[in-house]
Amino acid sequence: MSKKVTPYTSSDQSKKEQVEQMFDTISGKYDGLNRVISFGIDVKWRKKVIQLVTETQPDSILDIATGTGDLIINFANSGATQLVGLDISEGMLSVGREKIKAKGLSDQIQMIQADSEAMPFEDSSFDAITVAFGVRNFETLEKGLGEIYRVLKPGGIFVILETSVPTRTPFKQGYKFHSNVILPMVGRLFSKDKDAYSYLSKSASVFPFGEALNNILRKIGFTNVKDQPQTFGVATIYTASK
Numbered sequence: 001m002s003k004k005v006t007p008y009t010s011s012d013q014s015k016k017e018q019v020e021q022m023f024d025t026i027s028g029k030y031d032g033l034n035r036v037i038s039f040g041i042d043v044k045w046r047k048k049v050i051q052l053v054t055e056t057q058p059d060s061i062l063d064i065a066t067g068t069g070d071l072i073i074n075f076a077n078s079g080a081t082q083l084v085g086l087d088i089s090e091g092m093l094s095v096g097r098e099k100i101k102a103k104g105l106s107d108q109i110q111m112i113q114a115d116s117e118a119m120p121f122e123d124s125s126f127d128a129i130t131v132a133f134g135v136r137n138f139e140t141l142e143k144g145l146g147e148i149y150r151v152l153k154p155g156g157i158f159v160i161l162e163t164s165v166p167t168r169t170p171f172k173q174g175y176k177f178h179s180n181v182i183l184p185m186v187g188r189l190f191s192k193d194k195d196a197y198s199y200l201s202k203s204a205s206v207f208p209f210g211e212a213l214n215n216i217l218r219k220i221g222f223t224n225v226k227d228q229p230q231t232f233g234v235a236t237i238y239t240a241s242k
Helices: 015-037 041-054 070-074 090-102 141-151 171-190 196-206 211-220
Strands: 060-064 082-087 109-113 126-132 152-163 223-230 235-241
Touching (some): 041 070, 070 082, 090 109, 141 211, 211 223
Antiparallel strands (some): 152 235
């Protein structure tokens, strides 16, 4: 059975539609809020993802759920000749395009609005694919991962950066307090969407992580699946091959 995560409101809209609307709403303040909520540690995690990918010397890189383009922008010096950021939220992409333009990278990076579970690419199109804090927003997890497997080239690398739940005391208790109290409070203070950051914390708490996600990746067909917990387990980097 495909893994699904409950939408963040009781609306009649699908989870996909709700997620698109949510990120459109918070797009203008997303980068700043991320730095505050993660205490800036997410920058360090992204650098590790960039290192893992660039070590494989890919010629083409796809960043799914690219948001405002943080990760794909950092691949500009990787040597890759094709850089593509894909997201369902036009609001997030618009912010990303402005950042790319300001850095003079508009000719180097392409930003595409599309559904990650039905991507407009041919089979085996990319040497490397990344997803940072996005797989938990897939409406159907296995469908989204299967689509990634389809467009990844044989021998290519797939890297996920995603939140996870620490299993050791006192980090587990500290994580729960941060997720259930601090994150929604900061979100309500700075975002027009009072439900958005509550959804993000709830979706992270129920999303499979560690060996559970490893097994789903293996079921899809990925090989060489590994997970690397970050900062006491509050996030995890997953690597896999096709």
